[in-house]
Amino acid sequence: MDDMIVMQNVWKAYPNGVMALNGVDLSVKEGEFIYVVGPSGAGKSTFIKMIFRELKPTRGKIFVNHKNIANLRERQVPYFRRKIGIVFQDFRLLPKLTVYENVAFALEVIEEPPRMIKRRVMEVLDLVGLKHKMRSFPDQLSGGEQQRVSIARSICNRPPVLIADEPTGNLDPETSWQIMDVFKRINEQGTTIVMATHNRDIVNTVKHRVIALEGGMIVRDEEEGAYGYEA
Amino acid sequence: MVMKLRTLQRHVKESFKSLGRNGWMTFASVSAVTVALVLVGLFMMVLFNLNKIAGDIESDVEVRVYVDQSATKADQTQLASSLKQLKNVQSVTFQSKTQGLNSLMKSLGNDKNVFADVKSDNPLPNAYILKTKQPEQTASVASQAKTLPHVSDVRYGQGTVEKLFHVINIARNVGIVLILGLLFTSVFLIANTIKLTIVARRREIEIMKLVGATNAFVRWPYFIEGLIMGVLGSVIPVFLVIVVYHFAYYNLGGNLSSMFISLIPYQTMTTNLSLLLVGIGAVIGVWGSLSSIRKFLKI
Ligand SMILES: Nc1ncnc2c1ncn2[C@@H]1O[C@H](COP(=O)(O)OP(=O)(O)OP(=O)(O)O)[C@@H](O)[C@H]1O
Numbered sequence: 001m002d003d004m005i006v007m008q009n010v011w012k013a014y015p016n017g018v019m020a021l022n023g024v025d026l027s028v029k030e031g032e033f034i035y036v037v038g039p040s041g042a043g044k045s046t047f048i049k050m051i052f053r054e055l056k057p058t059r060g061k062i063f064v065n066h067k068n069i070a071n072l073r074e075r076q077v078p079y080f081r082r083k084i085g086i087v088f089q090d091f092r093l094l095p096k097l098t099v100y101e102n103v104a105f106a107l108e109v110i111e112e113p114p115r116m117i118k119r120r121v122m123e124v125l126d127l128v129g130l131k132h133k134m135r136s137f138p139d140q141l142s143g144g145e146q147q148r149v150s151i152a153r154s155i156c157n158r159p160p161v162l163i164a165d166e167p168t169g170n171l172d173p174e175t176s177w178q179i180m181d182v183f184k185r186i187n188e189q190g191t192t193i194v195m196a197t198h199n200r201d202i203v204n205t206v207k208h209r210v211i212a213l214e215g216g217m218i219v220r221d222e223e224e225g226a227y228g229y230e231a
Numbered sequence: 232m233v234m235k236l237r238t239l240q241r242h243v244k245e246s247f248k249s250l251g252r253n254g255w256m257t258f259a260s261v262s263a264v265t266v267a268l269v270l271v272g273l274f275m276m277v278l279f280n281l282n283k284i285a286g287d288i289e290s291d292v293e294v295r296v297y298v299d300q301s302a303t304k305a306d307q308t309q310l311a312s313s314l315k316q317l318k319n320v321q322s323v324t325f326q327s328k329t330q331g332l333n334s335l336m337k338s339l340g341n342d343k344n345v346f347a348d349v350k351s352d353n354p355l356p357n358a359y360i361l362k363t364k365q366p367e368q369t370a371s372v373a374s375q376a377k378t379l380p381h382v383s384d385v386r387y388g389q390g391t392v393e394k395l396f397h398v399i400n401i402a403r404n405v406g407i408v409l410i411l412g413l414l415f416t417s418v419f420l421i422a423n424t425i426k427l428t429i430v431a432r433r434r435e436i437e438i439m440k441l442v443g444a445t446n447a448f449v450r451w452p453y454f455i456e457g458l459i460m461g462v463l464g465s466v467i468p469v470f471l472v473i474v475v476y477h478f479a480y481y482n483l484g485g486n487l488s489s490m491f492i493s494l495i496p497y498q499t500m501t502t503n504l505s506l507l508l509v510g511i512g513a514v515i516g517v518w519g520s521l522s523s524i525r526k527f528l529k530i
């Protein structure tokens with residue numbers, strides 16, 4: 001299988017001098033599902049931000065889909081991001097738009113043709129099981145439903161990679177499982193998923209490769225790994 | 232790259248939606264531009280005319296060299312050629328005492344009776360009228376001419392010319408500083424107004440950037456919004472300039488025409504100044520609007 005994400009000796013120093021990543025080497029295969037775990041401040045979010053080029057590495061190379069994004073031109077960043085789905089802990093939905101409009105928004109702003117948008121939005125809403133709520137506004141939905149809308153939005157442009165920073169962080173255990181169910185379906189369609197999480201139950205139950213970060217370094221990398229930290 | 236019509240429609244729709252939603256903010260921004268442009272418009276009206284009048288006077292500045300009454304014809308010819316050789320002299324024209332009297336009578340009006348006696352015994356001397364290459368050179372040419380033989384007196388708009396240039400220069404500089412200050416203030420006001428509304432739209436920009444919208448795409452609605460606000464802000468100033476200049480030109484302008492100066496023609500002035508004001512308004516609006524979102528594009 002092909003490599004989807006490759007990091008070679010990646011370092012990240014924040015302007016205030018904090019070294020958030022210290023020489024990370026890693027490769028993630030196409031279609032793989034990985035968890036990124038570690039204590040607070042370990043560098044998980046920094047790691048995630050590097051993959052969609054919110055941050056540039058101070059040193060090292062990052063290949064996503066065979067493209068070195070460390071030296072990507074600023075003008076090219078938007079086109080690169082269209083190939084990456086992103087999910088956050090806080091959903092980031094637009095409160096004044098309906099469920100349907102929130103998902104369609106992501107396709108409108110990259111200028112997809114309207115007929116294609118309609119079809120695709122219905123498709124992804126179906127996938128996350130929210131077709132019947134398409135006319136609701138975010139504040140009329142539960143947290144889990146809102147997160148499913150944000151997942152639908154993240155995959156509507158069929159990105160080969162989906163990255164998620166603590167997607168279940170704001171949800172109760174019950175709803176978290178629903179989210180994992182959606183991720184499973186997306187992963188089965190061939191999408192590579194990178195998920196930073198503090199949720200030990202999920203990591204220990206839904207087995208995938210686990211990468212543990214501590215002090216900005218990879219301290220563990222196991223296929224079918226466990227969460228490995230006391231709760 | 233040509234923008235898709237659908238995309239342009241979206242941007243225009245978004246701009247109007249936002250202008251409407253933030254009605255009071257829009258009103259405040261437009262008012263700020265209006266106030267600035269009213270002042271700029273009135274000031275430019277005065278400044279442009281001062282410049283024009285200065286030009287009129289400049290081109291009229293001449294040095295009169297009066298010939299000594301005792302000078303012979305030969306002396307006069309000699310003087311004429313010396314005058315021609317002076318530095319910075321462009322032209323030398325002879326004005327006989329009769330011509331001088333005629334032009335004096337003309338400039339003083341129709342009351343010819345006063346001069347009836349004088350005409351038979353003309354007290355005016357013959358004169359040479361010099362034009363200098365540059366208006367600032369009149370003083371030096373005059374002092375050189377004074378040293379030549381058979382010259383009884385040299386006259387030019389001593390003092391008044393220098394003073395006028397001095398005043399215009401100061402007015403121009405003060406005006407430019409004032410105008411720049413006003414314009415920056417209104418750019419700042421627009422930027423701040425939009426910044427207040429942007430807090431609500433910040434999330435929207437953030438999401439756009441995350442799903443891969445280009446900066447240009449994010450900017451367009453703001454560009455259009457700024458443009459609309461700037462152009463709206465220039466409506467009242469343009470109208471005011473047209474009305475005020477109508478009054479100034481057709482009332483004041485008439486009185487000036489008896490002198491050798493005149494105001495800038497009504498059509499020319501109002502057309503140019505209107506275009507200028509609309510242009511400045513558009514630039515201020517767009518500049519203010521775009522500068523307010525610059526920070527939010529860095530995601
Ligand atoms: N913008 C920033 N400027 C400076 N330092 C930062 C910034 N963001 C993060 N850091 C620092 O970098 C280190 C790694 O932070 P990061 O957010 O990647 O940790 P994390 O593993 O995601 O933690 P958590 O589990 O609490 O979300 C921390 O020491 C943090 O204080």
Ligand SMILES: [Mg+2]
Nearest residue numbers: 044045046165
């Ligand atoms: Mg984090």
